[in-house]
Amino acid sequence: EFKDRIMAEISIAILGLRRLGASLGLTLQRHNASSSEHRFNITGYDNSHSSAKAAQKINAVHNLKSSLRDAVKGQDIVVIALPYGKMEVVYDHIGDAVRPGAVVFDFSPLKRTSLDRAAKQLTDEAHLVCMTPVVNPKYLFNWLDETELATNDLFDEGVMTIMPSA
8 A cells, every 4th residue: 555655754835825836736746646655745825815725725735824934833844935025024934933954945036135034034953945946848938926827747847946055
């Protein structure tokens, strides 16, 4: 039985459930449906109630939290897929709630604000990775950012550019 073979359950919080964050959730759910020995338990947060509910309706997340702090508590991985205008405050809200050893993936398009805020707010035991997804070529010219447009193949045939922190 597949369930008996699960080696690791990885908890992940996705902060921002518009097209990018919800697509990541759908991609992880696709992985969960495969015969992998690792499973993702996906918690979502979005300050827009309609985006959060839309992500839940399309099964991009297992559960929703109503605050940034609650969403990141105890998570192994935190993915920040919020609009750039929210980046200055997000680290203020999650900084000391991110568990030691957790990895924070920051998808914001501009990294300086994230690097500065993370340096001030995250503990030394948390690990920040700034990255930018370059999506599946078939979606390159469709940049509408609605949750309902999320797909489980947005990252297929794409790349992730990882940014240095110094």
